[in-house]
Amino acid sequence: MAGRPSLRPAGEAAALCPRDHASMAIQRWRSRSLAPRHCESRLAPGSPTCTHHHRRREGPSMRYLGVVLGVFVLFVALAATASAEPQADPVKGKATWEKSLCARCHGAQGEGKFAGPRAGDTRTAAQWITQVRTPRANMPSFTAQQISDADITDMLDYMKTLPAVTGFTPPASTAKAGDPPGKALIFQKRCIACHGENGPVANFASTNRVPTTADVLKQLRAPKSNMPVFSDKQVSETEAAQIADFLAMQVKAPLPKSGEPVSLGLIAAVGALLLGSGFAIRKLT
Structure with missing residues (x-):
């Protein structure tokens, strides 16, 4: 065991056996490992072991400080996110509402028309955005290209400046018993909110094309214009076929202009033709 200092006087060092050396080594190891627990009573403050012990006692305070710092960082991040969101502009919202398709169903001032009122709405912006993107019931969806968040x-914000509407009653359907389901x-x-009662019919009639179920489904699912998207939850394939059948029936028959009966329109056309022929005959004679 050369090289290790002896705890006994110099004269007694030679009398130590290997077992004594092992016992002394264990005692030294135990004293070092247990010293931090009793440094206040056995070691002088400021020693490395004592400093280590005091650092251990200060651990919970450091954890509390970390929690406080974490909450502060989270608060700053939330504040930055809130400031990054677009600020609502009711004046701009009024102009957007009046030119959008929203007013066609919900009324020019959100009073309700073919759909329920929106004036005085108390929902959040996130709820409105969700309703526009993934609506429930009969409302179609609008993409971000059609209308932004x-x-x-x-x-x-504009709707919140308007008084809430009570007692709204949607208009009754003009369909009568025996009319086609479409x-x-x-x-x-x-x-009819956007097209009018005969609007869809006129759209197909102007191209001299009889609409099919495929035509109606294509326009409902992937419209080319500002028309919103109708999913199968809003309009099923069976309903699309019934709408197509009704439109086809109307396109095949001549559409009267300005609400005039077809017979009067034909009489007026024939009269104009005869009158023009009379002028032509007079010139020739």
């Missing part, structure tokens, strides 16, 4: 927020669906699905 900022526009939705502006319109909501006529009632055009009203029920609120197609």
Whole structure:
């Protein structure tokens, strides 16, 4: 065991056996490992072991400080996120509402028309955005290209400046008993809000094309214009086929102009033709 200092006087060092050396080594190891627990009573303050012990006692305070710092960082991050969100502009929202398709169903001032009122709405911007993107019931969806989140927020802020509407009653359907199912669906699905009762018919009639179920489904699922998207939850394939059948029936028959009966229109056309022929005959003679 050369090289290790002896705890006995120099004269007694030679009398130590290997077992004594092992016992002394264990005692030294135990004294070092147990010293931090009793440094206040056995070691002088300021020693490395004592400093280590005091650091251990200060551990909970450091953890509390870390929690406080974490909460502060989270607060700053939330504040930065809130400031980054677009600020609502009710004046801009009014202009957007009046030119959007929203007013066609919900009324020019959110008073309700073919759909329920939105004036005085108390929902949040996030709820409005969700309703526009993934609506429930009969309302179609609008993409971000058709209307942005900022526009939705502006319109909501405008609606909040208007008084709430009570006692709203939607208009009754003009479909009568015995009418094709498609006529009632055009009203029920609120197609007439944008197209009018004969609007979809006129669109197909102007191209001299009889609409099919595939045509109607294509326009409902992936419209090319500002028309919103109708999913199968809003309009099923069966309902689309019924709408197509009704439109096809109307396109095949001549559409009267300005609400005039077809017979009067034909009489007027024949009269104009005869009058023109009379002028032509007089010139020749």
